[in-house]
Amino acid sequence: MSVPKTIHWGILATGEIATTFTKDLLASPTTRDVTAITHTVVAAASSSSKSRAEYFLRQCNCPSTANAYGSYEELVHDPDVDIVYIATPHSHHYQNAMLALEAGKNVLCEKAFTVNAAQAKKLVDKAREKNVFLMEAVWTRYFPICVYLRQVIESGTIGPVARVMADLSVALSPEKSFADGKHRMVNPNLAGGALLDLGVYSLNWIFQTLYYLQPPETRKPQVIGALKMYDATGSADETASIVLTFPRPQSAGGDAHAIATASMRVATPPGDRENIPCVRIQGLKGEIQIFNAVRPTRFRLVLVDGTVEDQAWPQPGPGEGSGWYNGFNGKKHAEGEGQGMFWEADEAAFALVEGRKEGRYLGLEESIRIMEVMDEIRRQAGLRYPDKIETTDFPVNL
Ligand SMILES: NC(=O)C1=CN([C@@H]2O[C@H](COP(=O)(O)OP(=O)(O)OC[C@H]3O[C@@H](n4cnc5c(N)ncnc54)[C@H](OP(=O)(O)O)[C@@H]3O)[C@@H](O)[C@H]2O)C=CC1
Numbered sequence: 424m425s426v427p428k429t430i431h432w433g434i435l436a437t438g439e440i441a442t443t444f445t446k447d448l449l450a451s452p453t454t455r456d457v458t459a460i461t462h463t464v465v466a467a468a469s470s471s472s473k474s475r476a477e478y479f480l481r482q483c484n485c486p487s488t489a490n491a492y493g494s495y496e497e498l499v500h501d502p503d504v505d506i507v508y509i510a511t512p513h514s515h516h517y518q519n520a521m522l523a524l525e526a527g528k529n530v531l532c533e534k535a536f537t538v539n540a541a542q543a544k545k546l547v548d549k550a551r552e553k554n555v556f557l558m559e560a561v562w563t564r565y566f567p568i569c570v571y572l573r574q575v576i577e578s579g580t581i582g583p584v585a586r587v588m589a590d591l592s593v594a595l596s597p598e599k600s601f602a603d604g605k606h607r608m609v610n611p612n613l614a615g616g617a618l619l620d621l622g623v624y625s626l627n628w629i630f631q632t633l634y635y636l637q638p639p640e641t642r643k644p645q646v647i648g649a650l651k652m653y654d655a656t657g658s659a660d661e662t663a664s665i666v667l668t669f670p671r672p673q674s675a676g677g678d679a680h681a682i683a684t685a686s687m688r689v690a691t692p693p694g695d696r697e698n699i700p701c702v703r704i705q706g707l708k709g710e711i712q713i714f715n716a717v718r719p720t721r722f723r724l725v726l727v728d729g730t731v732e733d734q735a736w737p738q739p740g741p742g743e744g745s746g747w748y749n750g751f752n753g754k755k756h757a758e759g760e761g762q763g764m765f766w767e768a769d770e771a772a773f774a775l776v777e778g779r780k781e782g783r784y785l786g787l788e789e790s791i792r793i794m795e796v797m798d799e800i801r802r803q804a805g806l807r808y809p810d811k812i813e814t815t816d817f818p819v820n821l
């Protein structure tokens with residue numbers, strides 16, 4: 424057996440998702456039958472202090488040789504770092520990703536990719552100029568259940584997709600949870616709100632079942648949307664509702680419709696947490712149902728001929744049975760399960776080994792298109808973030 428190629432990660436920021444991602448990253452890939460690559464963390468940086476980065480590395484059980492930095496600049500110039508994982512709020516992704524790309528680093532950047540499509544395009548141009556890998560970390564897209572979902576659709580089992588409904592709503596009680604208005608979910612200076620944080624998942628379900636599978640010339644959807652604002656801060660949205668029409672020739676089934684919704688006010692499953700689908704992909708022969716839009720572990724196929732297939736897709740381990748989503752929608756991870764963020768990390772690692780500059784399943788053009796949809800909804804609703812986070816200027820001190 425050949426020796427696995429080890430990818431050297433640098434972790435930029437030390438908050439909640441950085442911790443969950445890093446713990447998943449360090450789980451042995453052999454537990455998910457991946458033997459050609461493996462991951463290690465060689466550095467982490469905190470904009471707060473070097474000691475915060477040291478604490479983070481210890482907390483995540485990173486190798487004791489990993490470097491701790493008190494600035495992101497030091498991290499992106501560490502010659503031992505192959506790829507930088509960016510885990511700051513959306514507002515900062517453009518500046519932080521550009522910093523890493525300018526330094527010639529490969530980049531995996533958390534969702535939402537940027538604040539607007541213009542920023543996303545600039546990052547893509549820079550990655551191409553520097554000939555480095557760039558991918559938006561929509562981790563769900565890399566789950567094996569999503570690969571299987573696309574295979575089932577492509578096999579024609581449900582017929583051409585006619586309609587998709589996708590919801591990610593999490594009932595956060597924002598007035599209680601984020602009373603001071605500073606949290607990234609509600610803070611306009613951090614591009615807070617349901618659309619960019621949660622709506623991006625709903626849109627990804629729609630894009631991976633419609634956009635991704637359509638001929639390139641018909642991929643651009645028409646968009647109608649509405650935002651309900653969060654009264655306490657006034658300039659972050661708490662609920663987003665979007666209708667998309669994907670133009671398609673009659674020969675391919677005609678136009679397809681999609682409805683994407685997201686909310687931090689109400690929850691997708693208000694009571695029955697196991698049995699209410701949050702994603703439904705409908706064709707003339709039947710539909711596919713998914714029961715968690717972020718970390719899906721159940722797949723249900725219901726055909727008009729009466730066939731019902733229910734499949735469980737548990738996450739491999741090792742994991743702590745805990746993490747950012749433990750308790751999300753009231754459902755605990757099974758003991759020992761990982762979060763599932765290792766799938767996107769594996770995809771990035773394989774891309775580096777194979778010399779690919781983007782991810783399979785979620786390419787850069789598609790990330791830009793999704794940002795364009797969110798731009799359009801914000802335009803229709805009159806929502807603009809502060810200039811300093813909408814700008815494509817670089818560098819800007821945020
Ligand atoms: N894929 C997923 O499942 C999830 C993705 N996310 C995404 O990850 C990103 C970060 O979310 P999350 O980890 O929950 O956020 P946190 O607030 O927990 O962490 C963000 C980190 O960014 C750094 N940071 C730099 N500048 C700022 C600033 N001005 N305000 C706040 N933080 C700053 C800080 O790290 P330091 O001080 O070390 O520099 C901070 O700890 C978001 O874009 C979010 O959409 C979030 C949750 C789940």
Ligand SMILES: O=C1OC[C@@H](O)[C@H](O)[C@H]1O
Nearest residue numbers: 534593608620621717751
């Ligand atoms: O990425 C995420 O997924 C789940 C949400 O609840 C969370 O706010 C978000 O950042």
